[in-house]
Amino acid sequence: MNNFEFKNPTKIIFGKDSISKLSNEIPKDAKILMLYGGGSIKKNGIYDQVKTALANHDVIEFAGIPANPEYAVLMEALKVIKDENISYLLAVGGGSVIDGTKFLSAAALFEGNNPWDILVKNIKTDKGMPFGTVLTLPATGSEMNSGAVITRKETKEKLTMGGPGLFPEFSILDPQVITSIPQRQLANGLTDAFTHVLEQYMTYPINARLQDRFAESILQTLIEVAPKVLKDPTNYKAASDFMWSCTMALNGLIQKGVPGDWAVHAIGHELTALFGIDHARTLAVIAPSHYKFNFEAKKEKLAQYAERVWNITEGNTDAKAHAAIEKTEAFFHQLGIDTKLSDYTKDYEGTAETISKRFTERQWLGLGEHKSLSPDMVEEIVKMAY
Numbered sequence: 241m242n243n244f245e246f247k248n249p250t251k252i253i254f255g256k257d258s259i260s261k262l263s264n265e266i267p268k269d270a271k272i273l274m275l276y277g278g279g280s281i282k283k284n285g286i287y288d289q290v291k292t293a294l295a296n297h298d299v300i301e302f303a304g305i306p307a308n309p310e311y312a313v314l315m316e317a318l319k320v321i322k323d324e325n326i327s328y329l330l331a332v333g334g335g336s337v338i339d340g341t342k343f344l345s346a347a348a349l350f351e352g353n354n355p356w357d358i359l360v361k362n363i364k365t366d367k368g369m370p371f372g373t374v375l376t377l378p379a380t381g382s383e384m385n386s387g388a389v390i391t392r393k394e395t396k397e398k399l400t401m402g403g404p405g406l407f408p409e410f411s412i413l414d415p416q417v418i419t420s421i422p423q424r425q426l427a428n429g430l431t432d433a434f435t436h437v438l439e440q441y442m443t444y445p446i447n448a449r450l451q452d453r454f455a456e457s458i459l460q461t462l463i464e465v466a467p468k469v470l471k472d473p474t475n476y477k478a479a480s481d482f483m484w485s486c487t488m489a490l491n492g493l494i495q496k497g498v499p500g501d502w503a504v505h506a507i508g509h510e511l512t513a514l515f516g517i518d519h520a521r522t523l524a525v526i527a528p529s530h531y532k533f534n535f536e537a538k539k540e541k542l543a544q545y546a547e548r549v550w551n552i553t554e555g556n557t558d559a560k561a562h563a564a565i566e567k568t569e570a571f572f573h574q575l576g577i578d579t580k581l582s583d584y585t586k587d588y589e590g591t592a593e594t595i596s597k598r599f600t601e602r603q604w605l606g607l608g609e610h611k612s613l614s615p616d617m618v619e620e621i622v623k624m625a626y
């Protein structure tokens with residue numbers, strides 16, 4: 241294993257009816273801004289549960305954070321934070337609301353003139369405004385990590401940010417929230433979490449046995465519960481495994497001491513920025529091509545994944561590794577997720593060149609676990625995904 245340091249300060253409150261425990265977690269004298277999305281929480285009862293739990297707190301609300309949290313909307317929320325002297329943020333939503341709240345946590349204490357600099361200059365936040373979350377959609381792991389991804393429509397950009405000051409103080413995970421999630425978003429959540437594990441696992445072997453087995457166990461669990469979750473989101477046991485797998489996939493644990501890739505996400509974010517394709521679906525478009533293009537560098541781990549996760553025992557390393565890529569693509573299809581860019585847009589010609597040019601301009605000249613994936617190679621991968 242490589243050397244590492246690991247600190248994750250987020251308190252997880254997991255289980256049935258756990259939203260009622262909210263009031264214990266936020267100081268009584270806090271002035272809270274509750275942030276949420278397009279209103280799903282009003283239909284499924286989560287809004288009422290939160291308001292009941294916070295009946296004795298001072299709470300104002302900011303609604304309307306869209307999927308792929310939009311910078312212009314967040315700047316409106318930042319004004320509310322300043323005008324109302326807010327001291328605590330509460331995100332009630334999925335990755336988009338939580339990420340938007342992380343941006344606000346950073347922006348509220350940011351000393352520069354232009355909060356967009358946090359993203360474009362990659363400024364790490366050591367101290368943000370304190371915040372907690374009530375998770376409504378298992379997928380991103382944002383509820384237990386310190387990263388966020390923010391979109392700016394005006395420039396068709398989608399950029400990442402983070403820092404040690406941006407872990408939620410607490411996150412409430414009640415698996416019952418998944419009962420109201422549409423099939424499309426359930427499939428997205430499964431795909432996103434699955435790919436998070438792949439990004440931290442599908443590199444090269446370094447004999448980090450425990451890290452590999454953590455990763456494989458999350459993949460196996462997601463494969464096992466996926467059909468159950470899609471068939472019946474009221475299946476509490478399956479919902480619990482699904483929710484905890486998503487959190488564990490990206491709370492930092494499995495990436496410690498091992499190489500990481502993250503090229504699939506870097507390329508995928510561009511597809512969301514350019515075409516508005518759901519985050520998880522962009523990953524399903526890029527991952528198979530990425531693994532085919534980088535086959536020689538990744539085949540040992542692909543073969544290990546074939547054996548241990550998909551029980552493929554026949555054939556040599558190359559054959560197993562190829563079969564693993566096919567199995568992965570078939571798994572996405574089984575979830576109802578298309579894996580070609582042309583399935584999502586007719587305007588795909590030129591996309592590969594656009595992304596390659598953007599990466600060159602941003603000086604992203606070497607992605608992946610070897611920092612060797614050049615913009616030209618990225619262009620090839622995107623073309624393979626048309």
Ligand code: NZQ
Pocket residue numbers: 276277278279280281284305306307308309333334335336337339376377378379380381382385387388389417418420421422425428429432490505519
């Ligand atoms: O806006 P509302 O009305 O809440 O509806 C949402 C939204 O339309 C709906 N939804 C959420 N919970 C629901 C529900 N509908 C019914 N019942 C519920 N219980 O689902 C839709 C999608 O929500 P969103 O938050 O956008 O989804 P997700 O959690 O997949 O988040 C995606 C965002 O997270 C970023 C992505 O790039 C994307 O912007 N990511 C964040 C990461 C991180 N911070 O670590 C890592 C990821 O790789 C990812 O990049």
Ligand code: ZN
Pocket residue numbers: 380432433436505519
């Ligand atoms: Zn993701």
